[in-house]
Amino acid sequence: MDVADYEYDLPPELIAQSPLAHRDGSRLMVLEKRTGTIHHAHFADLGQWLSPGDLLVANNSRVIPAKLRGVRLPSGGKVEILLLRKSGEVWSALAKPAKRLGRGTRLAFPSHSPSGVPASAIVEDSIGQGEVHIRFEGGADRHLDEYGETPLPPYITVPLASAERYQTTFGRVPGSVAAPTAGLHFTPELIECLRTRGVAWAEVTLHVGLDTFRPMTSADARDHRIHSEWCEVSDDTALAIAACRRRSGRVIAVGTTSARTLETLGGHWHDARPAGIRGMTDTFIIPGHGWTLVDALLTNFHLPRSTLLLLVSALAGRESILHAYAEAIRHGYRFYSFGDAMLIV
Numbered sequence: 039m040d041v042a043d044y045e046y047d048l049p050p051e052l053i054a055q056s057p058l059a060h061r062d063g064s065r066l067m068v069l070e071k072r073t074g075t076i077h078h079a080h081f082a083d084l085g086q087w088l089s090p091g092d093l094l095v096a097n098n099s100r101v102i103p104a105k106l107r108g109v110r111l112p113s114g115g116k117v118e119i120l121l122l123r124k125s126g127e128v129w130s131a132l133a134k135p136a137k138r139l140g141r142g143t144r145l146a147f148p149s150h151s152p153s154g155v156p157a158s159a160i161v162e163d164s165i166g167q168g169e170v171h172i173r174f175e176g177g178a179d180r181h182l183d184e185y186g187e188t189p190l191p192p193y194i195t196v197p198l199a200s201a202e203r204y205q206t207t208f209g210r211v212p213g214s215v216a217a218p219t220a221g222l223h224f225t226p227e228l229i230e231c232l233r234t235r236g237v238a239w240a241e242v243t244l245h246v247g248l249d250t251f252r253p254m255t256s257a258d259a260r261d262h263r264i265h266s267e268w269c270e271v272s273d274d275t276a277l278a279i280a281a282c283r284r285r286s287g288r289v290i291a292v293g294t295t296s297a298r299t300l301e302t303l304g305g306h307w308h309d310a311r312p313a314g315i316r317g318m319t320d321t322f323i324i325p326g327h328g329w330t331l332v333d334a335l336l337t338n339f340h341l342p343r344s345t346l347l348l349l350v351s352a353l354a355g356r357e358s359i360l361h362a363y364a365e366a367i368r369h370g371y372r373f374y375s376f377g378d379a380m381l382i383v
Contacts, residue, residue, distance in 0.1 A: 039259040039324060043356065045342045046363050054376035055196040057203045061225050065371055065378040069362050071354040076365055081223045081379050084336075090236025091287035093278060094336070097218035097295045098241040100209035103186030103201075108147035108156075110138065117145060119172065120189055121182075122215055122247050123268070128162055128171050129179065136168045145172065147185045157185045189215050191375055193341075204375075213245035213268065219375045220293030220337045238287075240278040242303075244269040244295040244319070259324050259348055269299045270316040276303070279331060280312035288333040288383070294346050297332050297353075298323060304330025327352040334383045339366060339373040354382045 058064055068077040068087055079087065088094075104121040117139065120132040133139050143161040148154075157178035162171040178185065188201040198204060206221035208229070229239055247267045256262045279300075282289055291297035302319040307330060325348065335353055340346040351359045362380065371378045 039326075041254055041257060041259050041262075041343050044259075044344075044347050044351065044360075046360060046367075048342070048367065048373060052367060052370065052373050052377075053193050054372040054374060054378075055194055056198075057222065057376045061207070061223055062228050064223055067362060067366055067371065067378065067380045069354055069358065069380060069382050071358065071382050074355075074358040074361065076362055078369065082228065084228070084381070085232050085235050085237065087381055087383065088232065088235070088237045088290070089287070091238075091282065091285045092236075092290055093238040093240060093282035093287055094232065094290050094292055095240050095242060095275065095279070095296050095300060096206070096208060096221050096224070096292035097244050097299065098206070098208055098210050099214040099218060099243050099245050099295070100205055100212045101188055101214045101217050101246075102212050103182045103188055104215040105189040106147045106157075106182075106186045108145050111144040111146055119145070119147075119170075120215060121179075121186070122169075123245070124179070128173050130165075131170055131172055132168050133170045134168070136164065136170060139170050140164055147178075149184050151184065154184055157181075191216065193374060194376070208241065211243045211245075213243075214247075216246040217375065218244070218246060218293045218295045220296075220379065222376070223379055224292075238278060238282065240275040242269065242271045242275055242296055242299040244299045246295055254343060254345060262322065262345065264320050264322040264345060266318040266320045268317070269302060269319045271299060271303050271314040273312075273314045276312040276314045279303075280309060283309060289331050290334040290336060291332045292336050294335075294337055294340075294349050297335055297349065300331045301327070301329065304332075307331060323349045323352050325352045325356060329353065334381065336379060336381050338375065338377050338379055339363065339371065341374065350380075350382065 062082040064081045066079040066081045106119045118134045122130045145159045147157040158175040159172045245268045254262045298321045302321045
C-alpha cells in the first residue's frame with residue numbers, strides 16, 4: 039500500500055490560519071461513499087443531512103498547554119518541549135534540541151507571571167527521534183497553565199487570539215496535545231438543535247498524541263507503526279451505540295479520533311452485552327479495514343500522505359476521497375485544523 043498514492047497538491051493559501059468568527063460558519067462537503075456523489079452545504083445546516091435516530095459520537099478531550107519554552111541548566115541554552123503523555127510521574131515529550139538533552143539534564147521553564155517561580159524538570163531518558171522522558175519537580179506539571187502554551191500544528195503560523203478557539207465547546211477531559219478538530223465546528227446551540235430533531239449525542243475520550251505531529255516515513259503504509267494513545271468509552275456511551283444500532287440509526291463519528299476509538303471498541307463489541315472500554319489504543323485504520331461500529335464520519339480535510347487521509351480513504355475509497363479533495367480545492371474550501379468540514383455518509 040504505497041503512501042505516495044495518497045499525495046495531492048494543495049495551494050498554500052487554502053491552509054486555514056485562523057478560525058472563523060462563528061464556529062458553525064464553515065462550509066460542509068457531503069460525500070456519499072457508495073456513489074461518490076458530492077454535495078456542497080454549510081455546517082450550520084448539518085441537521086439536513088442527518089436523520090432522527092442517528093447518533094453523533096464526539097471526542098471530549100481537551101488540549102493541555104503542552105508546549106513549554108525553557109532553558110538547560112546551567113548553560114542557559116534554549117529548549118522547547120512538547121509534552122505528549124504522562125505515565126506515573128514521567129512525561130514522554132518531543133524536545134528541541136533533543137541531542138543536547140542527555141539523561142540527567144536539568145531544565146527550567148519560566149512562569150508566565152513575573153513573580154512566579156520557574157518550573158524545574160530533569161531528563162530521565164533520551165529515546166531517540168526527538169523523544170525524551172522528563173520528570174517535573176515539586177509537582178509543577180499540575181499547574182501547566184502557569185508555564186505552558188497551547189501547541190498548534192506547524193502549518194498554522196498565525197498566533198491565536200484566544201486559546202479557547204482551539205478547544206471544542208464540549209471538551210472537558212484534559213489530556214490532548216492537539217484538538218479533535220472536527221468538533222471545533224459545533225456550538226452548544228447546534229448540538230441542542232440536532233437533539234430536538236431526534237439526533238442523539240454521545241461522547242468518548244481519546245487524548246491525541248505523537249502521531250498528530252509525526253508524518254509517515256514508511257513507503258508502505260502497512261509498515262507504519264502508530265503510537266498508543268489513551269482512550270475511554272463509558273458504559274453509557276456503549277449503551278447509546280447499542281440503542282442506535284437497534285433502531286437502525288447511523289453511528290456517526292465526529293472526527294478521526296472518535297472513529298479510532300469506536301473501532302477500538304468494535305474489537306470487543308457484543309450487541310447483547312454493550313460495555314465500555316478504557317486503556318491504550320494503537321488502532322491504525324487503512325484501506326481494507328473492516329468497519330465494525332462506524333457508519334459515517336464527520337471530519338476536516340487532512341494532510342497528504344497522512345494516517346488521517348488513509349483513514350478517510352478506508353471509509354470512502356481512495357479515488358472518491360482524492361476526487362473530493364480536488365473538488366474542494368477547485369471550490370476554494372479551507373483545509374486542515376481550522377478549515378471546512380466533510381461529512382462522509
